[in-house]
Amino acid sequence: MREVAQLAGVSRMTVSRVVSDPDVVLPATRDRVNRAIADLGYVPDKAAGGLSSRRTGFVALMLPTLTNANFASVAHGLTEVLRGSDYDLLIAYTDYDLGEEERQLRNLLARRPEAIVLTGASHSREIARLLLAANIPILEIADLPHRPIEHVIGFSNHEVGRTAARYLLDRGFTRLGAIGAVYDGSVLDHRGEERIRGFEEELRRSGLPTTGVIRHGIAPLSYDHGVGALQELQRRAPDTQALFAVSDLSAVGVVMECQRQGLRVPDDLSIMGFGNFEIGREINPPLTTINVDFHGLGSQTGRLIVDLLGSATPPAREAAHRVDVGLAVIERNTVRPA
Known part of the structure; x- marks a missing residue:
């Protein structure tokens, strides 16, 4: 700060004011100090300033x-x-x-x-x-x-799951599935789990089984998660008509795995995600999803x-x-x- 003051021809107090409260300094003086700061490569020490200002x-x-x-x-x-x-x-x-x-x-x-x-x-x-x-x-x-x-x-992540279930039920589906992550020690996607629970709750309210609700893999979720979860779903509930994934990433993985298997989306399996990720908008067919801003x-x-x-x-x-x-x-x- 002393070197900046010498180069700009001002006091150290003026340099301090330019750094901490520039509006109180005359524009011409402020510009001269800022040029000196730039020429010297000076970076104000905010940690030191925080000790006195408590900010x-x-x-x-x-x-x-x-x-x-x-x-x-x-x-x-x-x-x-x-x-x-x-x-x-x-x-x-x-x-x-x-x-x-x-x-x-x-x-x-x-x-x-x-x-x-x-x-x-x-x-x-x-x-x-x-x-x-x-x-x-x-x-x-x-x-x-x-x-x-x-x-x-x-x-409400719980309401996300309920909304997904109601949307699929309203389209006449009666054999529904959902995929999310499992709890693994201290690793848990609480928000994704709440979506799964909301989905399950809506199925039970409608008198439908929850056999197709799959907890597979651990967070964070990915395309690979969707691939493995779909394969698990096909073993446990092969007659599933429509599927909700707690993340668009998993849902996109499901769509890609369906295409590899020769399954038609949405004719053989309808798929819904959450998150409105860009890739969900760009895949073919584009992904139905739940959006939050x-x-x-x-x-x-x-x-x-x-x-x-x-x-x-x-x-x-x-x-x-x-x-x-x-x-x-x-x-x-x-x-x-x-």
């Missing part, structure tokens, strides 16, 4: 995986809003592992984020304890828990964070926000018309 400028986001396009959309929507208010996003991922979630949470909290965003609503007691003790805004996204830690912006979910989360951090009196936990972003069926060509 780090970071918001933490914890995702289950980095390979899911919907989670990438959440991060994009969140980042776009936060950038406009001079906050940066710090991202960690857990691979659906609760033990790793706790480790990553400790790492994030050690960096003193000003708010933290977690995907889903299933956390260990230790994670809940750490979050409550952090004394910063806590936001759970992509789910609608009955007992949230604080703020919630998401949708994940980019919008991220944007809403960002706006709430900015409001919370800008408020002089944060809301009490009992007044926490709860936002349902909703969901919608997108009809394409992998489900046979009624």
Whole structure:
């Protein structure tokens, strides 16, 4: 900072003001300081600045995986809003592992984020304890828990499964299947499991068997998961007419495996997914799916964070926000018309 001040011909205090609060500095002086900063390659030490201001400028986001396009959309929507208010996003991922979630949470909290965003609503007691003790805004996204830690912006994964089942039942199918992941030690896709449970619940309400509901493989799901799950379904319920996959990735794998086997989609097997991934729109036939606006979910989360951090009196936990972003069926060509 001293070298920048010497090169620009100003005091170190002026350099500090340009870095921390540029609007209070005359434009000509500010430009001279910024040119000196650029010439010297100076990068302000935000960690040191945070010690005095008690602000780090970071918001933490914890995702289950980095390979899911919907989670990438959440991060994009969140980042776009936060950038406009001079906050940066710090991202960690857990691979659906609760033990790793706790480790990553400790790492994030050690960096003193000003708010933290977690995907889903299933956390260990230790994670809940750490979050409550952090004394910063806590936001759970992509789910609608009955007992949230604080703020919630998401949708009901249970309702996703019920919606898929009702959609297929309304088209006259009576032999339905669904595919998701199994629980393997500490690895569990809670959101996908809720979709499966919602699907099963709707089948039971309609008096139909759940023989075709298959839990196969472990999260994160992929095209390969769809291939293996379809083969398992064919062994257990070979007369299945229509299938719901808890992820479009699995659903696309099912479509490709059907084509390899010479099965016609949707005539021999109707297929429905979740997530509205780009590949589902591009395959032939295009995939019928359930859509959630994940980019919008991220944007809403960002706006709430900015409001919370800008408020002089944060809301009490009992007044926490709860936002349902909703969901919608997108009809394409992998489900046979009624």
